[in-house]
Amino acid sequence: MAIHFIADHNLEALLERLRRYGELHAPVRGDDGVVRFSLLIPGIIPDLTALRTLLPPKKYLLHPRETILSYTSEAGYQLPVEISPPLIMFGLHPCDLAGINYLDRIFLGDEPDPLYAARRSATTLIGVACTPDELCSCQQILSPLKALSDLFLSNVEGGFAVASGSPRGDELLEGIKDILEEQEGDMPEDSRRFFGHAVSEQPRHELDVTLPEWQEYADKCLGCGACSICCPTCYCFDVLEFSGLDGRSAVRVRQWDNCLFKSHAQVAGGMSFRKDRAERFRYRYLHKYRSFGTLHGIPSCVGCGRCRVVCPTGIDLRPLAERLEEVHHG
Amino acid sequence: MRKLRVAIAGLTACSGCQLSLLNCEDELPGLLEQFEFHFFPMACSPALLEGDYDAALVEGCVSMPHEIALLQELRRRSKYLIVLGTCAACGGVAALRNSDERELLRRMVYGQNAVAAETFNPQPLQSVVPVDAVVTGCPPEKDELLRMLTGLVRGALPVSIDYPVCTECRMHENLCLLTERNVLCLGPLTLGGCGARCPSMSVPCEGCRGPVPEANLKETFEIYNQKGFERQTVLERLRRFCPEWKL
Numbered sequence: 001m002a003i004h005f006i007a008d009h010n011l012e013a014l015l016e017r018l019r020r021y022g023e024l025h026a027p028v029r030g031d032d033g034v035v036r037f038s039l040l041i042p043g044i045i046p047d048l049t050a051l052r053t054l055l056p057p058k059k060y061l062l063h064p065r066e067t068i069l070s071y072t073s074e075a076g077y078q079l080p081v082e083i084s085p086p087l088i089m090f091g092l093h094p095c096d097l098a099g100i101n102y103l104d105r106i107f108l109g110d111e112p113d114p115l116y117a118a119r120r121s122a123t124t125l126i127g128v129a130c131t132p133d134e135l136c137s138c139q140q141i142l143s144p145l146k147a148l149s150d151l152f153l154s155n156v157e158g159g160f161a162v163a164s165g166s167p168r169g170d171e172l173l174e175g176i177k178d179i180l181e182e183q184e185g186d187m188p189e190d191s192r193r194f195f196g197h198a199v200s201e202q203p204r205h206e207l208d209v210t211l212p213e214w215q216e217y218a219d220k221c222l223g224c225g226a227c228s229i230c231c232p233t234c235y236c237f238d239v240l241e242f243s244g245l246d247g248r249s250a251v252r253v254r255q256w257d258n259c260l261f262k263s264h265a266q267v268a269g270g271m272s273f274r275k276d277r278a279e280r281f282r283y284r285y286l287h288k289y290r291s292f293g294t295l296h297g298i299p300s301c302v303g304c305g306r307c308r309v310v311c312p313t314g315i316d317l318r319p320l321a322e323r324l325e326e327v328h329h330g
Numbered sequence: 331m332r333k334l335r336v337a338i339a340g341l342t343a344c345s346g347c348q349l350s351l352l353n354c355e356d357e358l359p360g361l362l363e364q365f366e367f368h369f370f371p372m373a374c375s376p377a378l379l380e381g382d383y384d385a386a387l388v389e390g391c392v393s394m395p396h397e398i399a400l401l402q403e404l405r406r407r408s409k410y411l412i413v414l415g416t417c418a419a420c421g422g423v424a425a426l427r428n429s430d431e432r433e434l435l436r437r438m439v440y441g442q443n444a445v446a447a448e449t450f451n452p453q454p455l456q457s458v459v460p461v462d463a464v465v466t467g468c469p470p471e472k473d474e475l476l477r478m479l480t481g482l483v484r485g486a487l488p489v490s491i492d493y494p495v496c497t498e499c500r501m502h503e504n505l506c507l508l509t510e511r512n513v514l515c516l517g518p519l520t521l522g523g524c525g526a527r528c529p530s531m532s533v534p535c536e537g538c539r540g541p542v543p544e545a546n547l548k549e550t551f552e553i554y555n556q557k558g559f560e561r562q563t564v565l566e567r568l569r570r571f572c573p574e575w576k577l
Contacts, residue, residue, distance in 0.1 A: 032505040055503045064501040222518045222546045224496035240489060243480045245360035247331065256501060262492040262543055277544065310500065312509050312518060313549050 004173065005183040007159040013179050015040065015090070021124060021172065022086025025060070027053050037089065046091050048128050051136065052306050056232035057089055057096050058103055061119050062256075064229075068115065068239070069252040077252075079114055084122035093130045094192040095138050095304040097147040099232025100125065102300050106235055109294065124168055127152040128160075129191035137318055138194045138303030141289075141325060145302060147192040154188050161187055199297050205324045207286055209279075213320050218277035220313045225258035227307035227315070228284075233300040236264070259284050285317060289325055299325070334384040334482060337369035337404055338414075341397045342424050342452050343390030347415035348372045350469040351387075357476055364483050383408040385482055391417045391424040391452030398458055405459040410487065412478065413455050413464040420540040420572040422468060424452040428573045463487040468538035468571060471524055491523040494542040495535045499526035507534050512557045514567060519545045537571045551577060 006014055018024050019042075026046035028038045035050040037057055069077045092100075107116035127149035132139050150169035153160040162180065164170045173180070228234035238257040243250045257264055260280045265273035274280045286292070288301045301321075308316045340348050352373060354361070371377035386408035392398055405411050416422035427435055428451045436444075455461055465478050465488060478488045495517040499506070507513040507529055515534035517526070521542045528535055554564050561577060568575040 033510075034503065034505045036503050055500075059503075219546075220549055222494070222496070222550055223542070223544055224494050224500070224518050226496060226500045229497065229500040242477050243484050243486075245357055245364070245476070245480055247364055247480075247483050258493070258497070310506070312496075312506070312553055 001184070001186065003156070003161040003183050003185055003187060004163070005156065005159055005181045005185075006153075006162055006176075006179060007181070010159070010179045014176060015046070016042065017176050017179065018088050018090060018126070018172070020175070022088045022122070024088045024090060026090040040090065048091050051093065051130055051133055052304050052309065054306075054310070055230060056099055056304065056306065057092060058099065058232055058235070060087060060089065060123065061100070061103060061116055062107070062235060062237070065253060065255040066115065067251050068254050071250040071252070073248040082115060082118060084118045087119070087123045088126065089123060090126045090128075092125055092127045092149065093304075094127065094147040094195055095136070095302040096232055097125060097127050097149050097192070098138075098143060098145040098195045098302040099304070101145045101148055102233040102295075102298075102302070103235060105295060105298075124172070125149040125151075127192075129154040129188070131191070132303075133305070135305035135308050136303055137301070137305065137321075140303065140318070141194075141299055141301065141321070142197040142200070143195050143302060144197055144199045144298050145195055147195040152192070154191065156185065156188055161185075163187075194303070204290075207282060207290070207324065209282060211282075214278040214282045214285075217281045217315055217317075217320075220315050221260060221277055221281065222312055223260050223262075223277065224312060225256075225260065226310040226312070228258045228260070229256055230306040230310045231288075232302055232304055232306070233288075234258070238263075259287065285320065288317065289321055333364060333366040335366050335368050335382070336482075337379065337383045337386040337408065338367060338372070339369065339386065339388050339400060339404060340372060341388065341390030341401065341418070341455075342393040343415065343417040343422070345372055345389065346469040347389040347418075347467075350472060351475055354472055354476060361476075361479060365479065379403060379407060381407070385410040385412055387412045387414045388455055389414040389418055391421060392455065392458050393424065393449050393452040395448060401455060401458050410462040410482070411455070411459060412487075413461050413466070415470055416466050416468045416538060416540050416571055417452070418455045419464050419466045420454050420574060421452060422540075422571050425454075425573045426570060428452065464490065466521055466539045467524065474523060491521055492543050493522045494518050494545070495520045495522045495524065495526050495529065495539070497522050498524070499529045502526055502530050504529055505532075507532065508553065508557070514554060514557070514559050514564065516567065518542075518550045518553075519547060519568070537568060540572050541575070547575070547577060 024040045025037050026040040027035050027050055029035045029047045035047050035053045037053050040046055067080050071077050107113040150166045151172055152163050152165055164173050236257040237254040239254050241250055241252045274283055289299050291298050291300050369377050369379055386404040413419050417424045465474050481488055499517055508515040513534045516537035517535040520535050520537045521539040565577050
C-alpha cells in the first residue's frame with residue numbers, strides 16, 4: 001500500500017511548516033530532566049521518545065486555575081472574553097489523544113463549556129506512535145475511547161508514515177506535500193490499536209466497600225493530588241468566588257481539584273459524602289475504571305502511567321484493576 | 331456603606347504578617363475605602379481599644395500575661411477573630427524552643443543577672459480563645475490577605491485550604507525535589523496556598539505554613555527514611571514551624 005512518508009531529516013522542515021498554522025507546542029525535555037509540553041522554539045528538538053510529559057495536554061484546554069465569570073454590579077455576571085489563538089500540539093501519544101477524547105465527551109457534551117470549546121476548536125492534534133513501557137497500561141484495558149488526531153505519525157525505517165484523521169489533517173497534508181514522499185510499503189502496527197473498542201458488556205465485579213485494598217491504598221496515600229493533577233482525564237474542579245477591593249466586583253474561578261482532598265465531597269454545613277481517605281480511594285477507582293453518569297462503563301484511565309510515576313509512595317492501581325476489571329494483557 | 335471596623339494586633343512574633351498587609355501599597359487606598367483600621371498599633375497611633383469590631387486579625391503567639399488579656403479583650407469585642415500567620419496558628423518560629431526550660435532560655439538570651447519579663451511557652455491563639463478563621467503562612471501570601479479582607483466586606487470568612495504544597499508544585503510542572511532529587515522537602519506535609527513558592531525555585535519546602543489536614547506523616551517519613559534522613563533531622567525540620575509534630 002502507498003504511504004505518505006516523511007524522512008527523519010525533514011522533521012525540522014515539517015515543524016517549521018506547522019508553525020504557519022499556529023503556535024507549535026511539543027514535548028521538550030528541560031534542563032531539570034522534566035519533559036513538558038511547551039512552546040517549541042525553532043532549533044529546539046522535540047522529545048518524541050519520552051513516553052509521558054509530566055502534565056498531560058489537558059493543561060491547554062482546562063487551565064489549572066482560570067476565571068470563568070466576572071461580576072460587576074453594573075453588568076452582572078459575564079463570561080470571560082478569551083481569544084484562543086490556533087494551537088498545534090505535536091507529539092501526542094495515543095493515550096493522550098484518548099484523554100482528550102474523554103475530556104471532549106465531558107466538556108463538549110450536552111452543555112458545552114465555552115472556554116474549553118473555544119480552545120479545543122483552535123487546537124490541531126498531531127499524534128506520534130510509541131511503544132508501551134512497563135509503567136503503561138493502555139495494552140491492558142481495551143478502551144472505547146478513540147485516539148483521534150488530525151495527523152498521526154508512525155515510525156517507519158528512516159522516518160515516519162503520516163496519516164490524516166480529519167479534514168484539518170487533509171489540509172495539513174496538502175500544505176506539507178512537498179516534503180512528503182509517496183512510498184510503497186506496509187504501515188507498522190498501529191500504536192492506537194488499544195483504543196476505539198466497543199464497551200465490554202461482561203458483568204464486572206461489584207466494587208465492594210469492604211475490600212481491604214481501599215484502606216491499604218489510603219494508608220499509603222499522602223493526599224498530595226499528584227495522581228489526578230497529572231492524569232489526562234481527571235477534570236474535577238473547585239469553584240471559588242473572590243470579591244474585588246471595590247466591594248462591587250468579583251471573579252469566579254475554577255481550579256483543579258482532587259477526589260482525595262478532604263473538601264472534595266464536603267457540602268454546606270461541613271457534611272461530607274466521603275469522610276475518610278479509604279472511601280475517597282474507592283471513589284477514585286470507580287471514576288477511573290467504571291465512570292458514571294452519561295459516561296458510565298467507559299473507563300477514564302487511558303493507561304499513560306503518569307499516576308504511577310508521580311505518586312511519591314508508588315501507588316499503582318493495576319493489580320486491583322486486573323482483579324476487578326475485564327483486563328486483556330497485550 | 332458602613333466601613334468595617336477592624337483591629338489588627340501583634341503578639342509574640344516578628345510583625346512580618348502585619349508588615350505583609352502594609353506592603354500591599356497598591357491596594358491600601360482601596361482597603362481604606364472599605365475598612366476603618368481602628369486599632370492597628372504597628373501602623374497608627376494612638377491605638378486604644380474602643381467599642382466593637384467586625385473583625386480582629388491577630389498575629390503571633392501568646393507568651394505573656396498581658397497578651398492573654400489583650401487577646402481575650404479582642405475576642406470579646408470582635409465578631410470574627412482571625413488568626414494571622416503560622417505563629418498564631420500553630421506556634422511557628424516563636425515556639426521553636428518550647429521543649430527547652432524557660433529559665434535556661436532566659437539565661438541564654440539575657441544573661442545570668444537579667445530580670446526578664448514574666449513569660450511562658452509561646453502558644454497558638456486557639457489555646458486561649460476560639461477563633462473563626464485562619465490565614466496561615468510565614469508570612470501569609472498577599473493574595474490570601476487581600477481575599478480574606480475583601481471577603482469580610484461581603485460577610486464571608488476565607489475558605490480553608492486542605493491540600494498540601496505538592497498540589498500546586500505539580501500544577502507548576504516542577505521537578506519533584508523529594509522523589510527526584512532526594513532533598514528533604516516538607517511539601518507533602520505542609521499546607522498549600524503559597525503557589526509552591528520555594529520548590530518552584532528549587533528550594534525545598536520548609537513547612538512554613540504549618541501542617542496540612544490529614545497529613546500522612548507515617549508514609550512521608552518512610553520516604554524520608556529511604557532517602558537517608560534521620561528521624562531527628564526530620565523532626566527538627568518539622569518543628570521549626572510547628573512544635574506539635576510528633577514522630
